Ligand SMILES: Nc1ncnc2c1ncn2[C@@H]1O[C@H](COP(=O)(O)OP(=O)(O)O)[C@@H](O)[C@H]1O
């Protein structure tokens with residue numbers, strides 16, 4: 510009975526009134542890299558929405574924009590200062606990446622690194638320094654599959670070189686339920702998951718204009734009026750928070 514009461518109290522502490530997970534993170538900063546070999550797959554969209562959702566949950570979170578195109582940096586410039594704070598730091602070279610991560614380490618609970626569509630020193634450094642990485646993928650065609658495989662091979666090399674697990678999770682983005690090829694693509698991903706030891710976030714992000722509209726206004730979809738987008742992003746973030754709790758130290 511005593512054990513049951515303890516478990517119940519613990520469960521109540523984990524699930525707060527909003528239904529979001531209230532998980533005690535590790536004491537040092539959690540670093541999450543959002544990365545892929547391809548442009549346009551939703552790295553910046555997922556980075557921004559992850560950061561905004563966590564910030565609205567009261568988390569102290571920032572973004573490192575590692576892309577020369579400054580998508581997240583520009584998005585930030587449109588963000589109203591009365592909204593939940595999501596500072597963005599623009600860093601595009603390896604040395605500055607290490608320095609910035611070290612500096613932000615003591616200042617934020619969570620640092621999200623929005624990467625360019627390339628494997629280079631800066632992004633490899635980001636992956637190496639991260640607790641885990643998220644790989645957005647759009648199930649739109651053969652080149653997505655090939656680019657994903659190339660990227661996973663690079664992760665394997667990095668894992669061997671660093672002798673570190675470097676956990677990675679696919680996040681399916683721009684999914685259209687009525688496109689049969691998209692379903693087939695999910696099956697192809699299953700094979701990669703086994704071969705390259707990559708997880709997959711169960712929540713699928715659908716193609717919705719709300720993502721572009723929120724982005725153009727410096728918002729995340731949780732701050733925008735599209736209930737379906739809001740719901741799926743909250744579910745995605747809940748899953749990511751569960752992963753964060755599994756790396757609690
Ligand atoms: N789920 C989605 N539905 C509709 N448009 C999306 C979605 N995700 C991203 N986009 C749009 O696709 C474009 C590329 O997304 P972005 O996040 O900038 O990709 P990346 O950072 O990988 O280059 C942007 O215009 C963005 O608004």
Ligand SMILES: [Mg+2]
Nearest residue numbers: 552553576580
């Ligand atoms: Mg981008």
